[in-house]
Amino acid sequence: MHEASLAGGILKLVEDAARRERFRRVSALRLEAGQLAGVEVRALRFALEAIAPGTVLQGASIAIDEPDGQAWCLQCAATVLLSRRGDPCPQCSGHQLQPTGGTELRVVDLLVDDE
Secondary structure, three states: OOHHHHHHHHHHHHHHHHHHHOOOEEEEEEEEEOOOOOOOHHHHHHHHHHHOOOOOOOOOEEEEEOOOEEEEEOOOOOEEEEOOOOOOOOOOOOOOEEEEEOOOEEEEEEEEEOO
C-alpha cells in the first residue's frame, strides 16, 4: 500500500510548512488526487488519519478532491475524459492516449491555527 508512504510525504510537507510559516496546527487539509494519479483515495485518507495523532494534522478535517482524468488521443486527435489508465478512447476505441490531466497528487490548501 503506497498510500501510507504518500501520507508520510504529505505530513512531512505540512510539517515543513508549519516550521517555515510558524503555525502550530492544521484545522483543514484539502488535497487533489486525480483519477489517473494511481492513488486509492480511501486508503490515503485512512493513512493520513492514522499518522495524524501527535502531529500538526491531529484533528484536522481532510478533504480529497478527485478531478477527472484527461488524455489526448493520438488516433482521433481529441481530448477525452478517462476514469482509468489503460481505458480505450471513448470516441474511437484507440489505445494511443497521452494523459494531460488528472495525474497529480497535490496539497491544494491548508487552514491553519497559529496560536
